[in-house]
Amino acid sequence: MRVTETLISTLREVPAEADIVSHQLLLRSGMLRKVAAGIYTILPLGHRVLLKIEAIIREEMNRAGGIELLMPIIQPAELWQQSGRWDVYGPELFRLKDRHERSFCLGPTHEELFTELVRQEIRSYRQLPLMLYQIQNKYRDERRPRFGLLRGREFIMKDLYSFDIDENGLDASYRKMYAAYNRIFTRCGLDFRVVEADPGAIGGSDTHEFMVMADTGEAEIVFCSACDYAADVEKAPCLVESQTGPRPRPEGTRRRILSSASRTRPGLKECGVQDRAESPDAVEAVLCPVDEARLQPLQRVRTPGTRTVREVAEYLGIPAEQVLKILMYVTDDVPVAVLVRGDRSLNEIKLKNYLQTNVLEIADEEDVAGRFGLPQGFAGPVGLGGRVRLLADNEIKNLSNMVAGANEPDFHYRNVNYGRDYQVEDFADFRLAQEGDICPKCGQPLQLKRGIEIGQLFKLGTKYSKAMGANVLDENGREIPVVMGCYGIGVTRTLAAAVEQWHDQDGIIWPPSIAPYEAVIIPVGQHDSLQADLADDFCRQLTDSGIDSIYDDRSERTGVKFKDADLIGYPVRIVINKDTVTEGLVEIKWRASGAVERIPKDTAAAYLRHKLARD
């Protein structure tokens, strides 16, 4: 391929519409153009990347036993009414009517259609298991499309649905997909992690998310430096550390398994509580006696104008972790106040799950004064009386001689202690995991990184098959609902995530397996027909030996071509000049490492094939 024969238009300046790196670079490198908010044209260069990602996905889906088909984008409302989601889905669903006033929607996902297909076509357990998939456009009328391809209103997704006769079959399908996803993202050259996730609105039990690690990612994940544990920061359980920080269980201490109900033990402190979300009964605690003698007498101090934890801590000259932070929330029911350590953040999802409430909003100043009758910035647990439900993070029980608001303007208490000075309704895990916390699996410190979700596995069970009557006869002739799983990959999102992860200040650095072209050939003297012909021949030679190559035949200055090559991110740049022509060499520069090497022209194809074929 020659550059002048295709459409490659690069931009020198950053378009004003783009805010994040992948969006900027995809626009600048001529891979993407905006048509409307969250809706894009993928230009030839970007399309080649897309096709390569899709090819990898297809190969691995087929290898795992997936069967490809193609469903329509437009779906009848009827099916969505049967599953119950027509009313639940909300304004995010693109809805439309035909000329006969019949209702349709643009599919944001395809559970209904796949379930309907299986209901019609599958009668017997002998036809199962079955894994069907498609690569198709999806539509979600996002409230706020942003980040270019990462959150568009139209996007491409691979979705596979598995159909089994029982849970064991589902487990087997799930494992196949889990393995396939690992292969796919590895082959795409991405640095990714698998995290345990929250099932969310789709419903179901087990679920894993595949996250590409990138500093600009929307999701924060914690992962262990020592073992393979990883979780969304919003889901990660927090262990309680002793005040001296995490430590291994001391030799000879009693180790007890406590049920969550008996976690509170008078006269005892817990240091190192382990509370895995997936096994709530396996709470493991190291018990050590409270040192009653260390408790100091309660003291009321004037702290004018100190409304935030930081202000109080600075005013009193103490660390933030010595302060009790109290957060007040408005819920479906009565207002709730929650205590966390001053330097911690509250995890609203944990609180919401605990309270089983639909509404959960942090109280503003008006609410704090009105519903709680408390001074904003000076509220505290002491003397709160039963005015509100008071909950506390597990860690709070461990803390002694804390500073807390005195419930009157410009005053705080020193030496506040749980039990002696205040009571709480319950302790639970309410805090947001942070860097340095202990891994719930192995006890080593956790690291925090940002990620972009590009794939998710769900066990749906019989949610849709029951709702829509997708049944089969089992070997006893009984009618049973099929057991389903669904497995998605955001294809366009993967493309953007790859750029988000692999770029530098000059442009994109494509992993070779998904690069639009693996090599670009640039003759320094485009006007020199010897060099130009040689570049043309060499491009053909590389292409013939299976290396996707493009010859930059524009009559531009070499510097322009170099800049464009870096911006577009071809993994290999091959330069031809007067010297290399006479010596029979070519100059190879690797985009990722910047390494330059000169090798004989005739062996270059084989050499590159070898070096590029690392997947």
Place this chain on the structure above:
RNA sequence: CAGGGUGUAGCUCAGCUUGGUAGAGCGCUUGCUUGGGGUGCAAGAGGUCGUGGGUUCAAGUCCCGCCACUCUGACCA
């Protein structure tokens, strides 16, 4: 959906405060020049100033409505 910002040439933006016949850089076209990191010179093409209304002798500029784009938040893959 709430709150902010921006809409002027293909792109990035100035001009608006203080109303008076539309600007720059880049890109594009042509010629010369240059030829290993966005070369230099010259000549050109290109704009209903988002849109509708109002004020005014006169509106890109002032006022009001609408639309689009964008940022923060909530929501979400």
